[in-house]
Amino acid sequence: MTEAEHIKVLVIRFSSIGDIVLCTPVLRCLKKIPGKNVEVHFVTKEAYRNLLENNPNVDYLHLLDGRLKDLIGELRDEGFDYIVDLHHNIRSAIIKYRLRKPSGSFLKLNIEKWLLTRFKINRLPSKHIVARYFKAATLAGASDDGLGLEFFLPDDAKVPGSELPPSFDAGYVAFVIGGKHATKRLPNEKIISICNKLSGQVLLIGGEEDADNGRMIAGACGGHVVNGCGRFTLHQSAYLVKQSKLVISHDTGMMHIAAAFNKYLISVWGNTVPAFGMVPYMPKYPERSIIVEVEGLACRPCTKIGYDKCPKQHFDCMMKINEDKIVDSAHLILATP
Numbered sequence: 001m002t003e004a005e006h007i008k009v010l011v012i013r014f015s016s017i018g019d020i021v022l023c024t025p026v027l028r029c030l031k032k033i034p035g036k037n038v039e040v041h042f043v044t045k046e047a048y049r050n051l052l053e054n055n056p057n058v059d060y061l062h063l064l065d066g067r068l069k070d071l072i073g074e075l076r077d078e079g080f081d082y083i084v085d086l087h088h089n090i091r092s093a094i095i096k097y098r099l100r101k102p103s104g105s106f107l108k109l110n111i112e113k114w115l116l117t118r119f120k121i122n123r124l125p126s127k128h129i130v131a132r133y134f135k136a137a138t139l140a141g142a143s144d145d146g147l148g149l150e151f152f153l154p155d156d157a158k159v160p161g162s163e164l165p166p167s168f169d170a171g172y173v174a175f176v177i178g179g180k181h182a183t184k185r186l187p188n189e190k191i192i193s194i195c196n197k198l199s200g201q202v203l204l205i206g207g208e209e210d211a212d213n214g215r216m217i218a219g220a221c222g223g224h225v226v227n228g229c230g231r232f233t234l235h236q237s238a239y240l241v242k243q244s245k246l247v248i249s250h251d252t253g254m255m256h257i258a259a260a261f262n263k264y265l266i267s268v269w270g271n272t273v274p275a276f277g278m279v280p281y282m283p284k285y286p287e288r289s290i291i292v293e294v295e296g297l298a299c300r301p302c303t304k305i306g307y308d309k310c311p312k313q314h315f316d317c318m319m320k321i322n323e324d325k326i327v328d329s330a331h332l333i334l335a336t337p
């Protein structure tokens with residue numbers, strides 16, 4: 001039997017939560033290249049270490065937590081065979097230049113995104129960002145196995161049942177209320193209205209920055225809504241998402257984590273649009289993903305990232321969201337055995 005060739009591949013993605021989770025199919029498939037024994041190294045920021053340190057497809061993590069020069073010195077000593085650049089920014093370009101190894105780069109399509117946000121001219125390919133990630137990994141020999149995203153939880157992620165009311169034992173909806181930018185989040189009054197229309201238990205998911213909004217929303221609803229924002233770590237929140245019957249989420253990192261667990265998922269889109277190629281990626285269960293957005297707005301998308309407030313002041317992309325579509329879809333899913 002021929003011994004497999006040993007190669008070392010460096011994957012670069014500095015941030016952020018959702019983007020790193022979207023890299024996981026590439027990591028898995030690098031490890032599965034026929035006839036190769038692939039040692040996968042991953043470069044990211046120190047702040048995102050916990051997203052990857054439990055991933056069995058990552059052999060070594062290299063963390064940017066200071067000077068890029070020091071990180072490059074560490075990487076140069078490894079002697080990589082290939083570089084897969086899934087960030088494609090100035091830092092990753094410097095790393096590739098300094099290491100001088102065969103590389104493939106993810107195409108960010110910034111011109112096409114600018115045309116869509118500025119002039120509403122859509123020249124974006126109808127490809128998910130994961131497909132574009134894989135194109136960057138072609139030189140290393142990776143191809144998509146169609147199994148979707150992955151997210152690995154540590155043993156201490158499990159949340160004791162006592163942390164939630166006994167009524168949640170029968171199942172609950174995880175409502176991810178956060179989002180880095182205000183224009184990607186439903187206003188509190190819309191979330192309250194949706195929660196009050198939902199039958200069954202609702203757990204609000206978010207970080208410490210969402211805790212005040214969570215308290216306000218839960219306080220305006222009945223006892224069927226519990227605020228979990230700021231109470232749990234990222235991994236614990238992911239565990240609670242995994243245990244839920246259904247996830248409702250904005251366009252956030254936790255949305256992609258929910259997709260990694262193949263959850264029934266209702267994603268709500270404000271200033272960003274699915275055309276950017278970052279919808280929930282569940283190739284085995286595409287029917288589990290429901291997109292809710294206000295189509296046909298002349299001002300949407302206004303940006304590829306987000307704003308602190310609506311530049312047009314009306315915030316129609318969220319204020320005109322069809323609550324009934326969210327609620328009716330949720331009830332239909334919850335009624336499924």
